[in-house]
Amino acid sequence: MSIDFKAEIERLKQALDVTVVAHYYQRDEVFEMADITGDSLELARRCKADNNPWVVFCGVGFMGQSVKVIAPEKRVLMPKIACCAMARMIDGSYFDDSVDYMVKHGIDKENILPITYINSDATVKAKVGEMGGYVCTSSNAFKIIEKGLETGKKILFVPDRCLGQNFAIQMGLKSCVIGEGECDPKEADVICFNGFCSVHQLFTVDDIEFYRNKYPGIKIAVHPECDPKVVQAADFSGSTSQLIKYVNELDPEQKVAIGTEYNLVNRMRQKNTYVLSSTKPECPTMNETTLEDLYNTLKSIEDGKPMNEIHVDAHTVKYANLALERMLAIK
Ligand code: 13P
Numbered sequence: 001m002s003i004d005f006k007a008e009i010e011r012l013k014q015a016l017d018v019t020v021v022a023h024y025y026q027r028d029e030v031f032e033m034a035d036i037t038g039d040s041l042e043l044a045r046r047c048k049a050d051n052n053p054w055v056v057f058c059g060v061g062f063m064g065q066s067v068k069v070i071a072p073e074k075r076v077l078m079p080k081i082a083c084c085a086m087a088r089m090i091d092g093s094y095f096d097d098s099v100d101y102m103v104k105h106g107i108d109k110e111n112i113l114p115i116t117y118i119n120s121d122a123t124v125k126a127k128v129g130e131m132g133g134y135v136c137t138s139s140n141a142f143k144i145i146e147k148g149l150e151t152g153k154k155i156l157f158v159p160d161r162c163l164g165q166n167f168a169i170q171m172g173l174k175s176c177v178i179g180e181g182e183c184d185p186k187e188a189d190v191i192c193f194n195g196f197c198s199v200h201q202l203f204t205v206d207d208i209e210f211y212r213n214k215y216p217g218i219k220i221a222v223h224p225e226c227d228p229k230v231v232q233a234a235d236f237s238g239s240t241s242q243l244i245k246y247v248n249e250l251d252p253e254q255k256v257a258i259g260t261e262y263n264l265v266n267r268m269r270q271k272n273t274y275v276l277s278s279t280k281p282e283c284p285t286m287n288e289t290t291l292e293d294l295y296n297t298l299k300s301i302e303d304g305k306p307m308n309e310i311h312v313d314a315h316t317v318k319y320a321n322l323a324l325e326r327m328l329a330i331k
Pocket residue numbers: 038039040041119137138139197223225238239240241
């Protein structure tokens with residue numbers, strides 16, 4: 001007999017002290033089962049405030065890990081421990097190499113203020129925390145960089161070169177990317193690691209021109225993980241929640257093309273909403289989690305054999321927590 005996964009998930013949620021969390025990029029059928037949804041910052045804040053001892057997180061690895069770091073007493077399970085491709089681009093040794101690069105170019109280590117995008121492993125966040133730095137998300141990067149600049153130090157921004165450059169442009173700061181052309185840390189305010197999101201690189205200025213030619217007056221809204229040329233050509237850029245708010249506040253007759261992950265755009269899609277790409281912009285790792293995986297994870301709690309539990313060692317929790325809490329303290 002086949003299992004009715006939706007009905008079983010509802011039953012398990014009633015029976016267990018568990019909160020199901022999902023990022024906007026999850027498949028619709030998984031997303032619909034969640035108690036908490038949001039962008040990365042909202043998910044971190046709301047999970048920390050939640051009272052249930054169990055969290056089942058439908059998203060990518062760094063998201064579940066971040067919950068474990070800010071609320072170590074919680075038991076955090078992930079139906080799939082899928083790793084965000086951008087987060088995988090940097091580890092502790094690449095982080096150290098970036099610090100060394102700046103030191104070799106005449107910036108003392110104590111004059112470097114690292115900021116890591118939340119899309120990074122907890123070990124990278126811990127190194128950032130140890131150096132007095134911050135985590136940021138796409139919704140608060142402006143405020144966090146502003147806060148970092150108050151120290152008078154050079155900002156080392158990892159791992160997303162696009163996010164780092166986009167906010168530097170918005171703030172009128174000079175930026176450069178390590179390994180891309182001349183990058184002299186003495187000449188720049190924000191020195192970026194050379195990471196990126198392959199999904200958001202799919203959106204191009206040509207796509208923007210295509211839509212503007214086809215539908216004069218159309219608005220273009222993109223995520224700040226897109227290339228700086230795309231963000232500069234767009235009408236709006238923001239985190240997933242900020243994109244939803246922007247689109248919801250438009251006149252229903254206003255056409256808008258959106259540059260972010262397909263599942264979210266498709267969910268927002270009404271008659272005047274378009275995907276800003278000819279290629280389906282799916283995040284492979286976000287799409288790994290299925291309804292069956294969610295059911296199996298909840299069932300594993302009921303059976304007393306929790307699966308895919310997130311563990312982070314005490315040293316990493318201590319220092320990664322510093323970087324995350326510094327971020328959460330900024331309203
Ligand atoms: P948000 O914080 O905007 O939800 O972004 C998460 C992400 O991974 C975007 O690719």
